[in-house]
Amino acid sequence: MLVIRPAKTCDVKAIRELVDSYAAPGQMLAKETVTLYEGVQEFTVAELDGKVVGCGALHTLWEDLAEVRTVAVKESLHKQGIGNKLMERIIERAREIGVERIFCLTFQTEFFSRHGFVEIHGTPVDSDVYQQLLRSYDAGVAEFLDLESVKPNTLGNTRMLLNL
Numbered sequence: 001m002l003v004i005r006p007a008k009t010c011d012v013k014a015i016r017e018l019v020d021s022y023a024a025p026g027q028m029l030a031k032e033t034v035t036l037y038e039g040v041q042e043f044t045v046a047e048l049d050g051k052v053v054g055c056g057a058l059h060t061l062w063e064d065l066a067e068v069r070t071v072a073v074k075e076s077l078h079k080q081g082i083g084n085k086l087m088e089r090i091i092e093r094a095r096e097i098g099v100e101r102i103f104c105l106t107f108q109t110e111f112f113s114r115h116g117f118v119e120i121h122g123t124p125v126d127s128d129v130y131q132q133l134l135r136s137y138d139a140g141v142a143e144f145l146d147l148e149s150v151k152p153n154t155l156g157n158t159r160m161l162l163n164l
Contacts, residue, residue: 003084003090007043007055012036014052015043018072027107028072046082047071053077056086058093064100071108087115095164102162109158117160142147 007015015036022028039057043112048136056071070089073083094102106112109119 001049002085003047004085005045005047007040007045009037009040011045011052011055012040015045015055015070018052018055019070021075022054022072023145028070031070043070044086044093046086048077048082048142054082054086056083056090058090058099058102060097061103064098065103066094066097066099066101067103067105069104073087083111084114087111091115091162091164100164102164104160105157106160107157109160112160112162115162117162120159120161 012033016033019028019031019036025028039059042057042059044056044058045052054071054073054077057069058066059069060066068087071083071086071087073089091102102117104112106118
């Protein structure tokens with residue numbers, strides 16, 4: 001039976017394996033294990049028969065804006081709706097915390113389009129918020145801001161946005 005639930009610290013090893021399976025071929029940014037533990041409360045996991053087989057995170061960027069990150073499903077279980085169920089829960093969580101827009105940077109445009117995301121160009125925040133976000137140390141925020149320093153890591157990704 002598939003269970004979609006908040007991640008626990010004991011899930012980080014499985015999340016690490018999922019991230020590595022996508023980061024090695026360049027489909028996802030690599031993440032340090034310490035970063036996964038620090039952000040465990042942002043993660044939702046898909047558990048099948050007691051094993052974590054999928055994950056995704058919602059990272060708040062600003063009052064009305066969050067980023068969906070690190071969406072991954074074990075490759076052997078693709079096309080079974082697990083990623084869709086994860087995204088449904090992540091979007092539900094965004095609404096619960098008051099987010100009005102969700103950003104993603106992805107190669108999987110078809111998947112995110114099915115959830116209402118549309119391709120955007122530029123950064124959808126006003127200049128005051130942009131200046132505040134520049135103060136963040138978070139690599140995902142740098143990706144969102146489209147800073148030159150992250151271009152080598154994100155080349156070819158599509159910027160997408162969902163308005164809730």
